Amino acid sequence: MLKIKKYAAIDIGSNAMRLLIMNIIEEKGKETIFSKSSLIRVPVRLGQDSFTTGEISKESKLRMIDAMKAFYLLMKVNKVEKFMACATSAMREADNGKAIVEEIYKESGIKISIIDGKDEAMIIASSDLKDFINSPNNVMYIDVGGGSTEFTIFSQGKQIASKSFKNGTVRLINDMVSKNDWQEIELWVKEQTHHLQDLIVIGSGGNINKIFKMSGKPQNKPLAYSYLHQQLNKLSDMSYEERIALLGLNPDRADVIIPALKIYNNAMKWCGAKSIYVPKIGVSDGIVKAIYSNKIKLDYQIMKY
Numbered sequence: 001m002l003k004i005k006k007y008a009a010i011d012i013g014s015n016a017m018r019l020l021i022m023n024i025i026e027e028k029g030k031e032t033i034f035s036k037s038s039l040i041r042v043p044v045r046l047g048q049d050s051f052t053t054g055e056i057s058k059e060s061k062l063r064m065i066d067a068m069k070a071f072y073l074l075m076k077v078n079k080v081e082k083f084m085a086c087a088t089s090a091m092r093e094a095d096n097g098k099a100i101v102e103e104i105y106k107e108s109g110i111k112i113s114i115i116d117g118k119d120e121a122m123i124i125a126s127s128d129l130k131d132f133i134n135s136p137n138n139v140m141y142i143d144v145g146g147g148s149t150e151f152t153i154f155s156q157g158k159q160i161a162s163k164s165f166k167n168g169t170v171r172l173i174n175d176m177v178s179k180n181d182w183q184e185i186e187l188w189v190k191e192q193t194h195h196l197q198d199l200i201v202i203g204s205g206g207n208i209n210k211i212f213k214m215s216g217k218p219q220n221k222p223l224a225y226s227y228l229h230q231q232l233n234k235l236s237d238m239s240y241e242e243r244i245a246l247l248g249l250n251p252d253r254a255d256v257i258i259p260a261l262k263i264y265n266n267a268m269k270w271c272g273a274k275s276i277y278v279p280k281i282g283v284s285d286g287i288v289k290a291i292y293s294n295k296i297k298l299d300y301q302i303m304k305y
Contacts, residue, residue: 002027006037008075009287010068010085012112014047014146014170015256016206017064019071020284021078024292034288037078042067043252046090047146047170055096064100068108075303084287084300085112088120089147089168113298117164121150122296123286124204138196140189142267143282144205144260146170149185151267153192161192169207172259186270193271201273204282207260210253212278222275225268232261 005024011017019040025033044064049057056064068085075083091097092114101112115123124143139154147168153161165185167177193199211231215223235243235258243254268276290296 006078006080007288007291008078008080008083009284009291010071010083010110010112011283011287012046012064012085012087012091013283014050014088014090014148014168015043015045015252016146017042017044017067018284019074020288021075021080022285022288024288032292034285034292038074039284040071040074043250045146045170045252046094047168048174050090050094050097051147051171051176052174054094056091056094056100061096061100061103065104065107068104068110072108072110076305079305080303082291082300082302084291084298085110086120086123086283086287086298087112087114088145088283089117089166090170092116093147111299111301115298117148117150118162119296119298120283121152121162121164123283123290123298124150124152124281137198137200138193139200139202140193140196140267140271140273141202141204142264142276144169144203144207144263146256149263151185151189151192153196155196163188167263169256169259169263172262173255182266186266189267189270196271199271199273201268201271201276203264203276203278205260206253206282207257208264208276208278209280209282210249210257211261214247219280222277224275225265225273228261228265228268228276232258232265235261 003026007022007024009020021037023035023037044060046056046060049060097114105111141152143150145168147170148164149167150164152159167181167185171177212223240254243249244251291300
C-alpha cells in the first residue's frame with residue numbers, strides 16, 4: 001500500500017532563506033522516494049548585516065518575521081506533517097541572533113535551531129551523498145555558503161575529515177577574507193587529500209547549482225575544472241548589470257556567483273581534481289532526510305491542524 005507524507009525544511013542562510021516542501025512516498029518492499037513538492041527562496045541577505053555590523057538589522061528582522069509567517073501558512077495549506085528550521089553562520093555570529101529566534105517563535109510559531117558548521121555538514125551528509133560516499137572512490141564534498149564553506153572528506157564510505165572555514169561569498173564581496181584565510185584552507189585541503197587516489201569532488205550551494213544549470217549537462221555528468229575556470233573568467237569580464245540582463249541571474253546571485261566560483265576553483269586546484277559533480281542536494285534536502293531518519297538530534301516540529 002502506498003503512503004505519502006509531507007515534510008518541510010527551512011534553511012536560513014547568509015544570502016537567502018528557503019522553504020522546501022517534500023513528498024515522502026513509502027511503499028512496502030520498495031525504497032522510500034523523496035520528491036520535491038515546492039521550493040520557495042526569499043533573498044534576505046542576513047550575512048551583510050551580521051558580518052559587517054555584528055547584528056541583524058531591524059529591517060532584515062522584520063523581513064525574516066514576515067517570511068516565517070508566510071512559510072508557516074504555506075506549510076499549513078500544503079498539509080505538511082513535520083518540519084525543521086535551521087539557521088547557519090549569519091545568525092550564529094549575530095549578537096542579536098538568539099533574541100531574534102525567540103521573537104520569530106512568538107510571532108510565527110516556528111522554532112529555529114542555530115547550527116554550527118559540523119551540524120551543517122552532518123545534515124547535508126543525510127541527503128543524496130550516499131551514492132557517492134559508498135562508491136570505491138575517495139570523495140571531497142564542498143558546500144559554499146554566504147558566510148562559510150564546509151569541507152567533508154570520505155574514504156571507503158567513512159568520513160575521515162571535516163572542517164568549516166569562515167570563507168563565504170558574502171564575506172568575500174565585503175573584503176572580509178584575508179590572504180592568510182585562503183592559505184589556511186589551501187594547507188588543510190592539501191594535507192587531507194595528498195594521499196587520496198581517484199578523488200571525486202562534489203559541490204553544493206546555489207551558485208554551483210546555477211553554473212551547472214547554465215552548462216546544460218545531464219544531472220549525472222560532472223563539470224570539468226577547465227569549464228569552471230572558463231566560467232569564472234567569463235563572468236569576471238562582465239559587469240554586474242550584464243550578468244543580470246544577459247545571463248538572467250537574480251540580482252542577489254549576480255554578485256556572489258564569482259566569489260563562489262573562486263572557492264570551488266581553488267579547492268579543485270589544491271586537491272588536483274579534474275571535475276566536480278553537482279547533485280541536487282543541500283541543507284534543505286538534508287534537513288528533511290534527517291527528520292525522516294531521526295539520525296540527527298535536532299528539534300523538529302509537528303504541524304497542528
